[in-house]
Amino acid sequence: MTPELYVLTLAGLWQVVQFALAAIPANRELGPAKTMSPRDPQRMDKPLTEQMSLRTGRLFRALNNHFEALILFTIAVVTVSLSGSSGWFTTACAWVYLAARILYVPAYAYGWVPGRSIIFAVGLGATTLMLLAALF
Structure with a gap:
């Protein structure tokens, strides 16, 4: 396993931690009847994230932002690893x-x-630099 793949694994585990950081307060604030519901728009007054406290809503947005960032980081890690471009620079970028x-x-x-x-x-x-390092 390249160091970048190791960091990718840690980033995936961090995503699980982020989910818990957002889900636990959401369940406390809204109750399981809402959080476990199918969340059909016609049954909800407004989206769940708009019913949460300010901080819990921010934690959900941070979680979703990491899903988006993780896609590009995964591309960078796979590209670096498969191209044999792994080195001290790409490892530092991953960290x-x-x-x-x-x-x-x-x-x-x-x-x-x-x-x-x-x-x-x-x-x-850091992700962009990893992608560029794989090209050169």
Whole structure:
């Protein structure tokens, strides 16, 4: 396993932790009748994320943001690993990505402005550099 694949595995586990960080307060706030429902629009007053507290809604948005970022990071890791481009630089970029994604959660939850955007940009930049490293 390349170091980048190792970090990808940790990023996947971080996604599970993020899910718990969002789901536990959502269940406390809304109750299982709502959170386990089929969430049909005609049965709901408004989307669940709009019924949650500010912080819990932010945790769900951070979770969804990581799903989106994880797709691109996975492409970068697979490309680096399969092309034989793995090295100290791509490994460092992978760790920077993971650190940024971990810091992103409290940054989003507590509304750090412009910190959240800067942290996001660092993670995206690390992923982009990995993709570029695989090309050269």
